[in-house]
Amino acid sequence: MTAAIEVRAVEKRFGNVGIIRDLNLCVVPGERHAIIGPNGAGKSTTFNLISGHIKPTSGEVRLNGDLISGLRPFEINRRGLSRSFQVTNVFARMTVWENVRCAVLWATGHRYAFWKNVDSLPEVRERTARILDDIHLTHRRDVPAGLLTYAEQRELEIGITIASGATVVMLDEPTAGMSHAETERAVSLIRRLTEGKTLVIVEHDMSVVFGLADRISVLVYGHIIASGTPEEIRRDPKVKEAYLGEEAH
Amino acid sequence: MTTATTSTPNVTGKPAGGNLRFYGVWLIGVIALIVLPMIFSSGGSLTSFSLIGIAIVFALSYNILLGQTGLLSFGHAVHYGLGGFAACHMMNAVTSHGWPVPLPFIPLFGGIGGLVFAMIIGWVMTKRAGTVFAMISLGIGELVASSSLILRSVFGGESGVTTDRTALPKMFGWTFGPQLQVYYLIAFWLVLSAVAMYALTRTPLGRISNAVRDNPERVQFIGYDPHVVRYLAFCFAGFFAGIAGGLAAINFEIANSAYLGAIQSGLVLFSTFIGGTAYFFGPILGAILVTYLQLGLTSVTSVWQLYFGIIFIGIVMFSPGGIAGLVMMHRPLVRAGTLWTVIPSYLVAIVPTAALAFGVILTIETIARYSGGDAINLFGIGFKPTSPVTWISAAVLVVGGAFVARVTWRRIADAWDRAATVARDRGYLA
Known part of the structure; x- marks a missing residue:
């Protein structure tokens, strides 16, 4: 079976500093894969390398078997990979409705069209409405995204990410800064919305990670030291030493 | 028109x-x-x-x-x-x-x-x-x-x-x-x-x-x-x-x-x-x-x-949304029916603000026409750019106007806050 995402021997250097060294990662189609690791381990950089935000110094990244390293972010997105951001990254002056709709437009084939009225595209309207419903923001549809509460913005962030219908979804710390109740809500939202898709998630909250992930990869100093099921990771002595330490239980 | x-x-x-x-x-x-x-x-x-x-x-x-x-x-x-x-x-x-x-x-x-x-x-x-x-x-x-x-x-x-x-x-x-x-x-x-x-x-x-x-x-x-x-x-x-x-x-x-x-x-x-x-x-x-x-x-x-230049600077500083932004700012108040609570504060502010503007115009024209000596005709009132009376009137208008205008502007802001709070409560303002 071809991996949904395959990272092979990827290296990223900024000047002389190697942030990512010999990174190997394999994400199986349909699984929920969490990447964990201490601060500064290179988790966000890994996301950026896969999604095309930055280019690897060497090595290759494959999406469903196709080489994508070196492609631009929008080219990778068009191939069915979508990602969210750790820092909320929405269209602040546009309404919630328009935020999600923008993310629907390319996937529905309307692209750069300047001869169609955007308000009278039935499939776009339906899909946007459905996603707003999914992320529980229908009642906030006409509010500019910049005026939403923090938790709402995080939900919108997820909505924008899944709106294109991408089969591989990458979420970068979706619950960061959320209260306990908000986190629970967000996790069930993620679980529901990524049903049948491949999910890669970076997360600090261990209860979220162990509750959600089918498999976990542990990243330390730009290198994956272990990959496996939550149970294997929990038992792995290398992981215990390098990362989980006393925090595990 | x-x-x-x-x-x-x-x-x-x-x-x-x-x-x-x-x-x-x-x-x-x-x-x-x-x-x-x-x-x-x-x-x-x-x-x-x-x-x-x-x-x-x-x-x-x-x-x-x-x-x-x-x-x-x-x-x-x-x-x-x-x-x-x-x-x-x-x-x-x-x-x-x-x-x-x-x-x-x-x-x-x-x-x-x-x-x-x-x-x-x-x-x-x-x-x-x-x-x-x-x-x-x-x-x-x-x-x-x-x-x-x-x-x-x-x-x-x-x-x-x-x-x-x-x-x-x-x-x-x-x-x-x-x-x-x-x-x-x-x-x-x-x-x-x-x-x-x-x-x-x-x-x-x-x-x-x-x-x-x-x-x-x-x-x-x-x-x-x-x-x-x-x-x-x-x-x-x-x-x-x-x-x-x-x-x-x-x-x-x-x-x-x-x-x-x-x-x-x-x-x-x-x-x-x-x-x-x-x-x-x-x-x-x-x-x-x-x-x-x-x-x-x-x-x-x-x-x-x-x-x-003065108008441009004024807009950039006080109303970055331009005239349209100023107009549309009032829409939630109109919808919430609280616009009438801010109108009186506007009317009060008009007088000192106009005096300030008048003073600024008089100052600029005095400087611009000092050497030429052309008379200044401001809304029907004649001023001589070389006369101290003109200078004093300009100074009084600018200083006095600015002083009083600031007070009235603050009152506008207060009235606005109250009206906006009501509009927000009634759901017309995010």
Whole structure:
């Protein structure tokens, strides 16, 4: 079976500093894969390398078997990979409705069209409405995204990410800064919305990670030291030493 | 009266008061354009209306860049000017070859002139937004403006390219000699362009332009290349600026280097910003106001540019949303029914604010006319610039006005807070 995402021997250097060294990662189609690791381990950089935000110094990244390293972010997105951001990254002056709709437009084939009225595209309207419903923001549809509460913005962030219908979804710390109740809500939202898709998630909250992930990869100093099921990771002595330490239980 | 030339559509998208109200606003605009010259039929007003119509098309085209795509251009007049030259050359070619192209089609060739240049230069220019784009636009603007004086065969050097609009084939028996006929031609293209540009904001490209304006990074992760979006927006802006230039060429029967220079580029930026970039109708208001100020102020004071500068600084500092932003700020209050609670504070503030403005004008004019010794006539009151009485009155008005005005402004802010809180409670304000 071809991996949904395959990272092979990827290296990223900024000047002389190697942030990512010999990174190997394999994400199986349909699984929920969490990447964990201490601060500064290179988790966000890994996301950026896969999604095309930055280019690897060497090595290759494959999406469903196709080489994508070196492609631009929008080219990778068009191939069915979508990602969210750790820092909320929405269209602040546009309404919630328009935020999600923008993310629907390319996937529905309307692209750069300047001869169609955007308000009278039935499939776009339906899909946007459905996603707003999914992320529980229908009642906030006409509010500019910049005026939403923090938790709402995080939900919108997820909505924008899944709106294109991408089969591989990458979420970068979706619950960061959320209260306990908000986190629970967000996790069930993620679980529901990524049903049948491949999910890669970076997360600090261990209860979220162990509750959600089918498999976990542990990243330390730009290198994956272990990959496996939550149970294997929990038992792995290398992981215990390098990362989980006393925090595990 | 002057605002009657505008069509002020509600841009916030979903027709809040139904389609009827939306089309009604456009219809009122069109009717106003038709009847305006019947009410104000003097040659002077017809000339003003024609200039305003051209300025509106130009400012709206600029807002495709600034307000909708977030591109700050310092060289937008390049497309306006090249549109003007294209129109002039086309008119001369039609006349000399006897082609069956009547005058009303000429602005389209202006638009093509602006578009072609935008297509050629735009791909490189729109690679980056922000400062890079602004600097390149400035450079291109200077380049084209200086070329216009050097490449005589195309631009006619200092004297420009002249043409005769009446020499083209007639249409409906109109010669387009009289200013009234030119006015209607401009009004026709104004409506056509405004509708087209408004429609553009409601297309997928229009919305994605907004997304690129707000967050070009994120746009890449929803499948779009922000470079392509900026390029297409730039081409549209160039096209409509070219139409405005073509209209100007018809109106003045000449195109010269002044069309595409930095002053013209600055003026359109100025109009658009003063009017307000966040709303479609903002640049319309701005174009009307700036054209009127330009026509009106130049005849009463030699330092009219100084007043332009003061108004611009005032808007940037106190109302970054422009006039449209100021107007639309009140919409939630109107809906919540709390507008009446702020009106009294406005009325109270008018007196000291006017006194302050009066004092500032008196100070500026005193300085400007001191050596010449011309008397200052301010709203019917005569002042001598060399007289200490004038200086003292100016000082008293400025200091006293500012002192009292500050107090009244604070009261406006308080009244606003209360009214906004009520509006928020009633759900009309986010």
